[in-house]
Amino acid sequence: MNASLPAVAIIGTGSMGGAILAGLRAPGVRLPGLRATTRSEASAAALRANGVEARATEHDSAANTWAVSDAGLVLLGVKPAQITTVLAELAPSLRPDALVVSVAAGITTAAMEDVVPNPVVRAMPNTPALIGRGVTGIAGGARATAAHLALADDLFRTVGTVVELPEAQIDALSTISGSGPAYVFLLIEELTRAAEAMGFEPDVAALLVQQTFSGAALLLEATGEEPAELRRRVTSPKGTTERAIAVLQEAQLATVFERAARAAQERARELAAGA
Numbered sequence: 001m002n003a004s005l006p007a008v009a010i011i012g013t014g015s016m017g018g019a020i021l022a023g024l025r026a027p028g029v030r031l032p033g034l035r036a037t038t039r040s041e042a043s044a045a046a047l048r049a050n051g052v053e054a055r056a057t058e059h060d061s062a063a064n065t066w067a068v069s070d071a072g073l074v075l076l077g078v079k080p081a082q083i084t085t086v087l088a089e090l091a092p093s094l095r096p097d098a099l100v101v102s103v104a105a106g107i108t109t110a111a112m113e114d115v116v117p118n119p120v121v122r123a124m125p126n127t128p129a130l131i132g133r134g135v136t137g138i139a140g141g142a143r144a145t146a147a148h149l150a151l152a153d154d155l156f157r158t159v160g161t162v163v164e165l166p167e168a169q170i171d172a173l174s175t176i177s178g179s180g181p182a183y184v185f186l187l188i189e190e191l192t193r194a195a196e197a198m199g200f201e202p203d204v205a206a207l208l209v210q211q212t213f214s215g216a217a218l219l220l221e222a223t224g225e226e227p228a229e230l231r232r233r234v235t236s237p238k239g240t241t242e243r244a245i246a247v248l249q250e251a252q253l254a255t256v257f258e259r260a261a262r263a264a265q266e267r268a269r270e271l272a273a274g275a
């Protein structure tokens with residue numbers, strides 16, 4: 001990945017902020033500065049041990065303002081409930097031309113624009129970003145120009161694929177790809193449990209299931225075939241898979257994911273309302 005970015009500040013370097021930090025430190029990404037903050041001193045120390053300029057907010061009330069003072073791009077990786085408070089804290093120290101990018105679920109660009117005069121982009125990445133295989137939806141707020149969206153696109157392309165879409169669709173995207181890795185891991189957990197119930201030792205069960213998931217995902221990617229066609233090739237007529245698929249379909253698998261996604265979307269609306 002080749003990208004040239006302005007100085008970046010990551011405010012809240014946890015699972016998601018940390019994944020993006022890793023992308024920014026990949027070979028081929030050029031940026032004049034990178035500063036990161038976390039709440040706890042222990043995690044800031046871990047970042048520093050890894051060569052990152054980092055400070056913690058717990059005993060250092062200037063940590064966040066220090067991080068953003070020279071930044072042209074400010075990534076907010078704190079929890080949704082903290083976004084407006086943290087932005088209000090940053091406001092006096094933000095460069096007027098700095099682009100603010102938030103990955104917080106539910107929090108709209110309008111809510112952030114009420115707190116700072118800067119351009120704002122809302123983004124929804126997912127955790128495979130940690131290995132450069134994320135997919136991120138991005139949407140610009142009222143002050144974001146095409147150049148700001150291009151900058152956000154460059155940022156998230158360091159950790160995978162980027163999709164630009166209207167902000168009204170970001171919550172929906174979050175229910176599919178933002179939360180999606182958790183759905184996949186739940187399926188892996190449950191199939192592993194089934195393998196153990198069939199008598200396999202836990203390590204063998206884990207190996208069988210993990211290789212099956214990663215093999216199937218890679219097969220889908222490598223062949224470019226439709227998943228339904230790949231499933232058909234496993235499901236021999238009158239064979240064993242057919243029986244298993246019938247049981248899964250009886251369990252209303254066809255609707256359960258839509259219901260799950262709608263529940264996640266409702267929670268995003270609650271987060272937007274501050275609940």
Ligand SMILES: NC(=O)C1=CN([C@@H]2O[C@H](COP(=O)(O)OP(=O)(O)OC[C@H]3O[C@@H](n4cnc5c(N)ncnc54)[C@H](O)[C@@H]3O)[C@@H](O)[C@H]2O)C=CC1
Binds near residue numbers: 057
């Ligand atoms: N985990 C995921 O799969 C995804 C998370 N998100 C969003 O990412 C955001 C963070 O979520 P996670 O990374 O999962 O949480 P996390 O708890 O791992 O990270 C939050 C980070 O913020 C730091 N922090 C807390 N208060 C702070 C402050 N005042 N100043 C600076 N840093 C502070 C914490 O020390 C921690 O490092 C949330 O808004 C979430 O909606 C978005 C997409 C996917």
Ligand SMILES: O=C(O)[C@@H]1CCC=N1
Binds near residue numbers: 179
């Ligand atoms: O669960 C959450 O709220 C965040 C947003 C999408 C994935 N994790």
